[in-house]
Every structure is written in structure tokens, then in C-alpha cells.
Amino acid sequence: MSATTAQVTDQLPDSTVDAVVIGGGAAGLNGALMLARSRRSVVVIDSGTPRNAPAAGVHGLLGLDGTPPAELLHKGAEEVRRYGGLVVAGQVVSAAAATASAEGDPRFTVTLADGRTLRARRLLVATGLRDELPDIPGLAEHWGHGVVHCPYCHGWEVRDEPIGVLAVGPASVHHALLFRQLTDDLVYFTRGTDLDRDTRARFAARDIRVVDTPVTAIEAAEDGTIAGVRLADTQVVARRVLAVATRMRARADGLDELKLPVRELPGGMGRHFATGTAGTTEVPGVWVAGNATDLTAQVGASAAAGALAGAHINADLVTADTHAALNGTLLGA
Numbered sequence: 267m268s269a270t271t272a273q274v275t276d277q278l279p280d281s282t283v284d285a286v287v288i289g290g291g292a293a294g295l296n297g298a299l300m301l302a303r304s305r306r307s308v309v310v311i312d313s314g315t316p317r318n319a320p321a322a323g324v325h326g327l328l329g330l331d332g333t334p335p336a337e338l339l340h341k342g343a344e345e346v347r348r349y350g351g352l353v354v355a356g357q358v359v360s361a362a363a364a365t366a367s368a369e370g371d372p373r374f375t376v377t378l379a380d381g382r383t384l385r386a387r388r389l390l391v392a393t394g395l396r397d398e399l400p401d402i403p404g405l406a407e408h409w410g411h412g413v414v415h416c417p418y419c420h421g422w423e424v425r426d427e428p429i430g431v432l433a434v435g436p437a438s439v440h441h442a443l444l445f446r447q448l449t450d451d452l453v454y455f456t457r458g459t460d461l462d463r464d465t466r467a468r469f470a471a472r473d474i475r476v477v478d479t480p481v482t483a484i485e486a487a488e489d490g491t492i493a494g495v496r497l498a499d500t501q502v503v504a505r506r507v508l509a510v511a512t513r514m515r516a517r518a519d520g521l522d523e524l525k526l527p528v529r530e531l532p533g534g535m536g537r538h539f540a541t542g543t544a545g546t547t548e549v550p551g552v553w554v555a556g557n558a559t560d561l562t563a564q565v566g567a568s569a570a571a572g573a574l575a576g577a578h579i580n581a582d583l584v585t586a587d588t589h590a591a592l593n594g595t596l597l598g599a
Contacts, residue, residue, distance in 0.1 A: 278382050283307040286376050286386040288358050291316050292565045293556025293572035294392030295342035300576030302349035310353045317394050320410025326418050327566045362523035371586045372551030388551050388579050395557040397512035404484035412492040413508045417444040430505040433459045435533045437511045445509050446472050455481050514561040536561050545575035
């Protein structure tokens with residue numbers, strides 16, 4: 267496929283395409299870009315629900331630092347279309363292996379929520395992840411603004427603010443020390459998690475205040491920002507920003523039939539698809555890239571992983587095409 271102009275359409279091709287990319291974030295779009303530039307027919311299915319949608323800007327991405335997430339994805343989609351790729355709005359409800367070609371080349375059927383279907387030789391799963399927050403009244407509405415999770419994504423923007431760390435387990439100790447780099451005013455709310463004597467000593471040495479009283483709610487200020495953390499004894503600890511290590515789960519909606527292997531993170535902190543080099547999986551013809559397999563990857567790392575997976579998918583297709591051509595030559599001799 268070698269179109270040179272952007273294709274803006276919801277019309278799906280009737281023929282089998284080289285690759286379907288499930289997910290229109292940084293990983294999926296960069297994978298599609300590599301495939302489209304290699305003259306592969308590729309369709310990206312974008313549900314329009316990126317993880318970083320609540321954020322004001324993408325940070326830590328060289329040359330694009332501070333770019334609004336929606337703007338970055340819009341530009342990425344236009345670049346894919348420029349090389350003949352399709353980016354289609356939709357929700358995948360089923361992705362399943364179909365009968366392989368006569369040469370044993372994998373085939374897949376992808377079904378969307380509106381009933382449309384696609385046939386593909388390869389799949390790139392780039393569905394991202396979902397962040398699960400602690401069930402604390404008043405917390406979720408501040409997600410992506412006053413409630414943050416990544417010191418590298420949001421740290422500079424919350425520097426020198428009164429920050430509270432809402433503990434969820436052992437990972438929160440390291441989380442607190444990272445955020446201490448950004449502010450001199452840090453409070454650690456244990457929320458019933460264990461904090462041994464050695465860790466308390468380290469926190470004290472870094473002037474991190476520890477609060478063991480249970481947290482009951484997050485209080486909002488009149489302007490809608492965070493005012494503080496309400497405790498079980500009715501005290502409110504004034505905070506402007508809260509940091510929390512979320513439970514991260516790869517988005518797997520509609521992918522059950524592929525039977526992709528998954529791995530659990532220690533301490534119940536998340537679940538991701540298990541992959542090998544360049545996002546390969548145990549399922550022939552299926553790759554995974556971005557947060558669906560690397561839960562801590564920022565936008566730049568996700569995009570790079572998508573590009574690498576796209577290149578490997580193209581190489582795999584080249585091998586399959588050559589094998590089919592050779593078989594055809596031999597049969598015709």
C-alpha cells in the first residue's frame with residue numbers, strides 16, 4: 267500500500283490487511299507508522315481513551331515536552347495516514363485467530379462494537395493500561411491534576427508544593443523518596459501499611475512526616491483543587507498535591523480469545539501481558555507494545571517500543587511473503 271495522502275475514513279477494507287493495531291496511543295501509532303512507511307496495509311483501531319487524557323501535557327519527551335496529549339496523538343494519526351495507513355475510531359470486542367493461509371501464515375479476525383470486522387495477517391496490541399486508585403472518597407475527581415503518580419511525568423509541575431503520599435504498599439516507600447526530591451514539605455500517610463523502624467528512620471532523616479491515623483477522605487478547596495487529607499480523628503492535614511502508586515492493569519477488553527499470557531506484579535501492584543524481544547508473544551503473529559506490556563513506560567518509551575515492534579512485524583511479513591513466493595515458484599515449475 268503506497269498512498270501518499272492522508273486518509274480520513276471510517277470505511278474498513280474488505281481484503282485482508284497486513285496488520286491491525288489495537289490501540290491508538292503512542293505505541294500503536296508509532297508501530298503503525300513503521301509499517302505504513304514499509305508499504306504495509308495497516309489499520310489502527312482507536313477507542314479514544316488514552317491513559318494520559320487528564321494530563322495537561324506530555325513531559326520528558328525530547329523536543330515535544332509539554333505537548334498536550336490530544337495534540338500529540340492527532341499529529342501521530344495524521345502521520346500514519348500520510349503514508350496510507352488508516353486510523354479508525356472504534357472499540358474492539360473480539361480478536362481471534364482464524365484459519366492460517368496455505369503456507370501457514372497466521373490470520374486473525376477483529377470485530378468492533380458496531381459489528382464491523384477486519385481480517386489481518388498480524389496484530390499489534392497497544393491497548394495501554396488502566397490505573398486503579400485507592401477507594402478514598404474525593405480522590406478520583408482530582409486524578410491527573412492534584413492527584414499524580416509519576417515523579418517524572420508530573421514532578422516538575424508540582425515542585426515545592428505541600429505533597430502527601432498515600433501509601434498502598436511497599437512500593438510507596440520508594441515513591442515517597444522520589445517525591446521528596448521535588449519538595450521539602452512531604453507527608454506520608456501509611457493507611458494501614460507496614461512501615462518498619464529502619465524506614466521511619468530514613469524518612470525522619472529526610473524530614474518526611476509520617477501519619478499513621480487512617481485516612482477517611484480527600485477535602486476539596488472552593489476552587490476545586492485539593493485542600494487536604496481528612497483523617498479518622500477529624501483532623502485535616504493541609505496538602506495541595508497527592509501522590510499515589512496506582513494498581514496498573516493492562517487493558518485486555520476483547521482480547522480473551524487470543525489467550526495472551528499475562529504476568530502479575532509483586533504485591534498486587536498490577537498485571538501486564540508477557541512479551542519477549544520487541545514485543546513478541548507466545549501467540550504466533552501477535553505482538554504487544556507500550557504500557558500493555560511495560561506498565562511503567564512513559565510516552566517516549568512506549569513510542570519506541572511500538573516502532574521496534576512495527577519493524578519486527580514487517581520483517582516477519584517479509585519472511586512470510588518470500589516463503590509464499592518461493593512455494594509459488596516451485597509449484598509453477
